[in-house]
Structure formats: C-alpha cells, structure tokens
Amino acid sequence: MADTEKKTEVDTHVLQALDVSVHYGGIRALDGVSLHLRKGQVLGLIGPNGAGKSTVIDAITGRLTLTRGRIVLDGEDITTLSAEQRRKRGISRSFQRTSIFGGMSVYRQVELAAHMTGLADARDDALDILAELDLLRLRDTLGEDLGYGEQRRLDLALALAGRPRVLLLDEPMAGLTMQESMDMAEHLKALTTRRQVSVLLVEHDMDVVFRICDAVTVFELGVVIADGDPAAVRADARVREAYLGSAA
Amino acid sequence: MHSLRVPALLLIVGILVTQFVQSGSLYSIFTQAVIYAIFALGIGILLRQNGLVSFGHALYFGMAGYGMGILLAGSGMPAEAAMLLVLLVMGLSAFLIGLVIVRVPGIAFSMLTLAMGQMSYLLASRARGVTGGADGMGIAWPAQVFGVSQSVLLKPPTFFLISWCIMVAVLLVVSLILATRFGSISEAIRDNEERARFIGIRTTVPRALIYALSAVVTGIAGLLSSLNSGFISPESLHWSVSAIALLMVIVGGFRQLAGPIVGAIVYVLIKDVLGDLATHSMAIFGTALIIVIVFAPEGIAGVLRHWLRRPQTAASANELPGS
Amino acid sequence: MLAIHLFNGLVYGALLIIISSGLALIYGLRRVVNFAHGALYMLGAYLGFAIMQASNFWVALVLAPAAMAFLGVLLDRYGFRLLQDREPLSVMLVTFGLLLILEDVVVFIWGKTNYSIFTPELLHFSVTLFGESVPAYRVAVLFMGVLVAVGLTAWLRFSRVGLYVRAASTDPVTTSMQGVNTDLISAGVVGLGCALAGLAGIVAAPFLSLSPSMGSDVLIDSFVVVVIGGLGSLGGAFLVAVLLGIIQTLGAVYMPAIAVLLPFMLMIAVLIWKPSGLAGSRT
Numbered sequence: 001m002a003d004t005e006k007k008t009e010v011d012t013h014v015l016q017a018l019d020v021s022v023h024y025g026g027i028r029a030l031d032g033v034s035l036h037l038r039k040g041q042v043l044g045l046i047g048p049n050g051a052g053k054s055t056v057i058d059a060i061t062g063r064l065t066l067t068r069g070r071i072v073l074d075g076e077d078i079t080t081l082s083a084e085q086r087r088k089r090g091i092s093r094s095f096q097r098t099s100i101f102g103g104m105s106v107y108r109q110v111e112l113a114a115h116m117t118g119l120a121d122a123r124d125d126a127l128d129i130l131a132e133l134d135l136l137r138l139r140d141t142l143g144e145d146l147g148y149g150e151q152r153r154l155d156l157a158l159a160l161a162g163r164p165r166v167l168l169l170d171e172p173m174a175g176l177t178m179q180e181s182m183d184m185a186e187h188l189k190a191l192t193t194r195r196q197v198s199v200l201l202v203e204h205d206m207d208v209v210f211r212i213c214d215a216v217t218v219f220e221l222g223v224v225i226a227d228g229d230p231a232a233v234r235a236d237a238r239v240r241e242a243y244l245g246s247a248a
Numbered sequence: 249m250h251s252l253r254v255p256a257l258l259l260i261v262g263i264l265v266t267q268f269v270q271s272g273s274l275y276s277i278f279t280q281a282v283i284y285a286i287f288a289l290g291i292g293i294l295l296r297q298n299g300l301v302s303f304g305h306a307l308y309f310g311m312a313g314y315g316m317g318i319l320l321a322g323s324g325m326p327a328e329a330a331m332l333l334v335l336l337v338m339g340l341s342a343f344l345i346g347l348v349i350v351r352v353p354g355i356a357f358s359m360l361t362l363a364m365g366q367m368s369y370l371l372a373s374r375a376r377g378v379t380g381g382a383d384g385m386g387i388a389w390p391a392q393v394f395g396v397s398q399s400v401l402l403k404p405p406t407f408f409l410i411s412w413c414i415m416v417a418v419l420l421v422v423s424l425i426l427a428t429r430f431g432s433i434s435e436a437i438r439d440n441e442e443r444a445r446f447i448g449i450r451t452t453v454p455r456a457l458i459y460a461l462s463a464v465v466t467g468i469a470g471l472l473s474s475l476n477s478g479f480i481s482p483e484s485l486h487w488s489v490s491a492i493a494l495l496m497v498i499v500g501g502f503r504q505l506a507g508p509i510v511g512a513i514v515y516v517l518i519k520d521v522l523g524d525l526a527t528h529s530m531a532i533f534g535t536a537l538i539i540v541i542v543f544a545p546e547g548i549a550g551v552l553r554h555w556l557r558r559p560q561t562a563a564s565a566n567e568l569p570g571s
Numbered sequence: 572m573l574a575i576h577l578f579n580g581l582v583y584g585a586l587l588i589i590i591s592s593g594l595a596l597i598y599g600l601r602r603v604v605n606f607a608h609g610a611l612y613m614l615g616a617y618l619g620f621a622i623m624q625a626s627n628f629w630v631a632l633v634l635a636p637a638a639m640a641f642l643g644v645l646l647d648r649y650g651f652r653l654l655q656d657r658e659p660l661s662v663m664l665v666t667f668g669l670l671l672i673l674e675d676v677v678v679f680i681w682g683k684t685n686y687s688i689f690t691p692e693l694l695h696f697s698v699t700l701f702g703e704s705v706p707a708y709r710v711a712v713l714f715m716g717v718l719v720a721v722g723l724t725a726w727l728r729f730s731r732v733g734l735y736v737r738a739a740s741t742d743p744v745t746t747s748m749q750g751v752n753t754d755l756i757s758a759g760v761v762g763l764g765c766a767l768a769g770l771a772g773i774v775a776a777p778f779l780s781l782s783p784s785m786g787s788d789v790l791i792d793s794f795v796v797v798v799i800g801g802l803g804s805l806g807g808a809f810l811v812a813v814l815l816g817i818i819q820t821l822g823a824v825y826m827p828a829i830a831v832l833l834p835f836m837l838m839i840a841v842l843i844w845k846p847s848g849l850a851g852s853r854t
Contacts (some may be wrong), residue, residue: 267830301660303666348843349843352842352843352846353846354659354846355604355659355660355663356659356842357842357846359604359662359794359798359842360839360843361840361841362791362794362809363794363795363835363838363839363842364835364839366791366835366838367832367835367839370831370835371832372831374831485813487791488787490668494664495667495671496783498664514685526678527679528675530671530674530675531671531672531675531679532670533668533671533677534667534668534669534670534671534675535667535668536668537664537665537667537671538665538668539662539667539671541664541668542654542665547663
C-alpha cells in the first residue's frame with residue numbers, strides 16, 4: 001500500500017525539496033524544509049523577511065550548498081549538480097535583485113539563454129517570450145538602457161527562455177507599481193499555462209499570490225509553518241499571527 | 249558589415265601612409281607603434297571580454313622572442329615553422345594557465361599577473377645558459393623568411409606595411425571570432441558571471457579561451473618585434489612594459505576593439521614625434537590615464553565615436569545581421 | 572661571510588617593514604592598492620637629499636617624511652576620498668598614473684644621474700657583530716625597522732585613535748555611524764602611510780644610491796610582502812618582510828634562480844587560493 005502511494009507521489013511531483021537544511025556561520029537559514037511542487041502547479045511561497053524564501057530558491061537552483069537534505073527533479077536526485085547542470089535539466093530561476101546582461105541587447109541575451117539549454121528553435125522561443133512580455137519593441141536596446149520595470153521583465157524573460165520545466169521566481173514583482181504587478185501576473189499565468197511550466201513563486205504581494213497560485217506554503221524563520229489551499233492558509237491562525245497580521 | 253568597416257579604414261590609412269611618408273626613421277617609429285598596437289590589442293581583448301586587467305602580458309611578448317631565439321639557435325627548424333610552433337605552444341600554455349587564473353577576481357588577478365611577469369623577467373635574467381641572461385640573446389633569423397629575403401623584408405617602409413597589414417588582419421580575425429556564439433557567451437560572462445551560470449554557461453573554459461587568444465595576439469606582436477630587432481632581452485619582460493601597454497589600452501579605450509590601436513598611436517606620437525614634449529611623455533601619459541579613468545572611461549576611441557557618429561543602437565554596434 | 576649577508580638581508584627586511592606597513596595601512600583604510608608607493612619612497616629619498624644640501628641628515632630624517640605626510644593627506648583628500656565609490660581597480664590604475672607623474676617630476680628636478688648620500692657623521696663608524704664588522708648605520712636601520720614595527724603595533728592595539736583606525740578598516744560605514752570622523756582618520760592614515768614610504772626612502776638613501784628607478788624595485792617587493800603577509804595583517808607583513816629581505820640578499824649570492832622566484836610563486840599561490848582580500852569592492 002505504502003509503496004504505490006510513494007510511486008504516485010513521485011509521478012505527480014515535478015520538484016521536491018526533501019528535509020532541506022542550510023546552515024552557515026551559526027545561522028540556520030533553512031531547517032528541515034520540505035516542498036512538493038506538482039506538475040503544472042503554481043505554488044506560492046510566502047513569509048516574513050528573512051524567513052528563508054530566497055534561500056529555498058538558492059538551495060534548489062544550486063546557488064547554495066545544502067547542509068542536509070535532497071533536491072529531486074522528476075525523480076532524479078540533483079543535489080550534487082552544479083547550477084549550470086541544473087539549468088540544463090530544466091530548472092530555471094529569476095532574481096529578486098534584477099540580474100541581466102547590461103552590455104547585450106534584449107533579443108541577443110534572451111536568445112542566448114534559450115540557445116544554452118540546447119533548444120533547436122532558440123530564435124522562435126526568444127521572440128515568443130519577448131512578445132508575451134511586451135519587450136519586442138525593445139529587442140535591440142541594451143540591457144543597461146532599459147527602465148526598471150523593463151529590466152524586471154527581461155530578468156523574467158531570461159528565466160523563461162529555453163522551455164524550462166520548473167520555474168522558480170524570486171519576487172518578480174519587486175519594485176513594480178500595482179498596475180505593472182497585475183500585468184506581469186497576467187503574463188506569467190498565460191505563459192506558464194500555455195507552456196506547461198511548473199512554478200514556485202516567492203512573493204510579498206498577497207493579492208498576486210492568492211490570485212494566481214494553486215497552493216501556498218508559508219515560511220517563518222527557516223521552517224514551514226503551513227501549506228495547502230490558498231484560502232485555507234489565509235484563514236490559518238498561525239499564519240495570520242506570524243505574517244498577515246491579525247487584521248487580515 | 250560593421251566588423252569590416254574599421255579594418256578596411258585602417259588598411260586604407262596604412263597604404264596612404266606608405267604613399268606620403270619618405271623618412272626611414274619615421275617608418276621605424278611607426279613600426280614601433282604598430283608592434284605596440286598589436287601588443288595592446290591583446291591586453292584589450294582580455295579587458296574587454298573578461299573584464300580582467302593584466303599587468304603581466306609582457307610575458308607573452310617576450311616569450312615569443314625567446315622562443316624564436318632558442319628554436320632558431322639549435323634546432324635547425326625553418327623560421328616559418330618555428331613561428332607557428334611558438335604561437336601554438338603559447339596559446340596552449342596560456343589556455344592551461346588561464347583555466348587556473350581566470351577564476352581569480354579583480355585586483356587579485358592583476359597582482360597575480362604582475363607576479364607572473366616579474367617571475368619571467370627574473371628567470372630570463374638569470375638563466376644565462378638558455379637565455380643569455382641579462383645580456384639577452386641574438387635571434388638567428390635565416391636569410392629568407394616566407395620566401396622574402398631579409399634585406400627586402402626589413403626595409404623600413406616594407407616592414408611597416410607588413411606589420412600594419414598583420415595588425416589589420418588580427419583585428420579582423422578577432423572581430424569575426426567575437427561575432428560568433430562564442431563572443432556572445434564571453435560577453436554574457438563579462439556582463440554578469442552569475443547570471444551566465446544560471447542560464448547554463450560553464451564560465452571557466454570560455455574565459456580561459458579568451459585569455460589564450462589575448463596571449464596569442466600579444467605573442468604575434470612579440471614575433472614581429474623579434475624580427476624587427478633580431479634581438480631579445482629580459483627588458484622586454486619587465487612589468488613596466490606590460491604597464492605601458494596597459495596604459496595604451498585604457499587611454500585609447502577598450503570598449504571599442506580598435507581602441508588600443510588609437511592608444512598606441514597616441515603614445516608613440518607624444519613620445520617620439522612631438523619633440524619637446526617627449527621628455528615629459530610619462531607625466532603626460534600619467535595625467536592622461538588619470539583623466540580618462542576619472543572622466544572618460546571610454547577612452548579616446550570612445551570620445552571619437554561620440555563625435556563622429558549618431559548614437560549607436562545595439563544592432564550596429566554589437567551584432568552582425570542575422571546573428 | 573654568511574653572517575654579513577644575513578645581516579644585510581635583515582637590514583633590507585627592516586626597510587621593507589617600514590615601506591610595506593605604509594602600503595598595508597593605506598590598503599586597510601581605503602582599500603587602495605597604492606601603485607605610487609614606490610614613487611613616494613623615491614620622492615622621500617630625493618627630498619631628503621635636497622634637504623640635506625641645506626642642513627643635515629637628521630633634519631632631513633624628520634622633514635622628508637613630514638613633507639610626504641602632507642602629500643599623503645592631499646592625496647587622500649583630493650584623490651582617494653573622491654574616488655571611493657569607484658572600482659578598486661580603477662583607483663589602482665589612477666595611482667599608477669600618479670607613479671608616472673611622480674617619476675617624471677623627480678627626473679625633471681634632479682635629472683637622471685645617480686646620487687649618493689653619505690651616512691651621517693654620528694653613525695659613521697663600525698660595530699662588531701658576531702665576529703664581523705658592520706657599519707653602525709645599518710644597525711641603526713635595523714633598529715628603525717623594529718621601532719616602526721613595534722610602534723605601529725602598539726599604537727593600533729592600545730591607543731584610542733588606533734582603535735578607530737582598526738574599526739574604520741574593518742567596517743567604515745558602521746564606524747562613521749558611531750560618530751567617528753572616518754574621513755579625518757583616512758586622511759591621517761594615508762598621510763602616515765606616505766610618511767612611512769618617505770621615511771623608508773631617506774633611511775635607505777645612505778646605503779642604496781638614489782636613482783629614478785629605485786621606486787620600481789622596492790614596489791614589487793612591498794607588494795609581495797603585503798599579499799603574502801595577508802592584507803590587513805601588519806604582523807604577517809613584518810614577518811614576510813624580514814624573510815623576503817633575507818631571501819633576496821642570500822639569493823643573489825648563494826641560491827639558484829628558484830630561490831628568488833619562490834616569493835613570487837608564493838604570492839601567486841596566495842592569490843589563487845585566497846583572493847578574498849583583493850577580490851573586489853568593499854560591500
């Protein structure tokens with residue numbers, strides 16, 4: 001009985017973080033965290049600052065080494081792989097602090113990103129993403145010459161290039177206006193549904209989270225304190241106390 | 249095609265010079281400038297593509313000469329083959345060295361190259377048996393190189409034109425290399441190494457390749473110099489030689505591939521052609537360096553570009569159509 | 572003979588202590604690798620020479636470093652302070668530009684001939700050390716090196732200003748938030764660093780002749796000392812300075828080329844394995 005249950009779990013989860021801990025310099029950034037991302041799901045990650053949300057993404061993408069635990073992508077243990085290797089296996093991320101290529105044009109860098117994953121039609125993929133994110137008219141502009149909001153979209157475009165299976169987004173709406181945030185959320189939902197990408201979304205903007213996420217996991221001080229259906233999480237007393245404030 | 253514009257222009261300039269200039273000594277000075285220009289081009293490639301400042305490229309400049317000196321003295325190898333061998337070995341060893349040192353960031357890299365350069369200088373100064381020690385060694389160039397007799401080859405106008413054409417060819421080849429996918433990859437690494445890794449680029453090998461390319465280009469300058477003077481001494485390996493070449497790169501501007509060429513020309517102009525100013529040439533360059541770094545980081549080439557053209561979009565500045 | 576060479580090695584080591592500590596201090600406060608340090612050493616020597624023409628060695632010993640200190644304060648105030656938000660590499664190249672200018676100034680004022688300075692009358696005798704006869708002046712240089720080493724260490728460790736300097740070196744932002752005037756401290760420390768370079772120059776003048784290239788050689792050696800000794804660690808710099816002095820002097824006479832290359836190989840090894848001190852901007 002237990003075996004078949006496990007088998008189903010592995011089948012439907014495209015990404016799992018299993019009992020992950022990241023300790024450094026006396027700090028326990030993550031302590032025994034487990035995450036399960038289903039195929040095609042948009043999973044929101046919320047929690048106060050310093051709760052470990054970005055650290056989870058760093059751990060999953062290989063930016064940080066795990067003190068303990070495993071990362072499993074579609075049944076394959078990728079814990080010991082480098083960041084470049086993980087990217088080639090279809091895990092992609094965006095950055096909270098915009099990280100783009102200033103000296104290259106928009107099109108060139110997105111096309112390069114698509115090319116690096118071994119995609120045959122890198123050109124078409126790049127054009128498609130740029131069109132969806134409304135960056136096509138800026139295709140020849142250098143990264144460093146873009147406005148803040150445009151750079152955020154470019155950061156996202158770089159993550160989307162190459163048809164990744166799993167997308168980890170680290171506060172993609174950071175610094176955007178309300179309208180820009182809503183627009184980006186719509187673009188995101190459309191793109192990820194169309195391309196069947198599974199998404200892990202770290203966000204502060206509660207409206208966005210509860211609007212586009214299928215499930216939500218709540219962090220506090222490096223541990224998971226609640227997870228599940230957005231509405232249920234919103235109503236959870238511990239979550240309200242820790243994060244949303246009792247006024248929510 | 250953009251990448252053909254500058255080399256073509258330079259080629260025309262070179263040919264024009266041979267039509268109008270008569271003085272042999274002037275040609276000697278010009279040739280010096282070209283040799284330095286190629287040297288600086290090598291350093292410029294490293295700085296432009298890897299963002300690394302090398303204080304030790306004189307190592308490759310001098311080693312080319314020493315390589316020729318040693319090979320032509322004992323092995324009976326034809327000069328043409330020796331030149332090829334020297335460049336090949338230089339490229340390979342620079343690549344291997346590069347794999348180790350390109351990971352060293354910032355000033356640490358610069359100091360490391362400074363140490364490398366000084367080591368080679370000390371080694372060459374002391375290994376009397378192999379390198380002739382502090383006195384240097386003569387290079388036994390054969391009577392004919394590439395089928396042309398030395399007396400014809402070394403006539404100042406001829407040698408100048410040959411060197412100039414080699415410089416233009418190097419510039420062309422390097423632009424073509426950098427316009428390929430490899431060029432994009434190395435630019436991405438230069439712009440944002442972390443993000444480059446997160447889009448799947450393994451960063452060490454491309455950077456080491458760029459380092460090797462920069463070493464080979466500088467080595468070509470060294471070969472020309474050794475042919476021109478027939479002699480090599482440890483002085484060619486001293487860190488001050490690297491530093492002067494670096495100066496040309498920065499004052500000339502390294503964002504433009506041809507910027508170092510401008511820097512070399514300016515250097516030689518001030519040092520050898522402007523007479524009275526020449527005694528204070530170092531102070532002038534020091535001041536120019538400071539001014540450029542503080543106020544005009546794009547260097548002279550960058551300033552020229554702003555004056556001569558309308559604002560560039562990335563399409564014509566960085567890409568070949570259809571890339 | 573070995574004892575003499577060893578002694579001379581220690582003397583050069585003492586000189587390196589004086590000049591390298593200046594370099595280390597400037598790096599510690601301003602994160603600047605001062606390429607002009609060798610030129611400042613040279614300027615100190617030439618200034619001392621000029622002052623000696625008018626009066627004597629002892630006056631020069633005080634005035635030359637003082638003049639360099641003043642120069643250092645100007646350098647910090649109008650150079651390093653204004654460039655503190657730039658890439659460390661850019662600032663280093665600016666100091667290289669300064670090196671070129673200073674060398675030209677020296678040649679312009681004093682020409683290219685080498686000059687010799689005689690050791691001061693007071694120290695113009697010989698001392699017997701371990702059965703060998705050595706010039707008293709050189710023993711005095713040794714003492715000067717020890718004095719500088721001990722003095723600096725004590726000052727940094729025990730004085731209030733020293734505490735501020737150490738704090739500002741480690742974390743300038745927090746330190747200035749505590750109300751310490753970090754700009755004043757920086758100017759002072761850079762002034763001190765340049766004074767030390769000048770002091771080394773005037774101290775070296777009587778036994779190394781003055782030439783426009785004297786800065787170059789010493790510069791490389793002081794870089795080696797500061798990198799291997801560990802940036803920010805004066806104690807490490809002192810130890811390496813002495814060792815390097817001995818290796819250079821003994822190496823020139825006894826050892827094969829390898830021995831002279833050893834310091835550079837070590838420097839390269841340190842930079843490959845622990846570049847963190849010189850890696851990048853101070854964030």
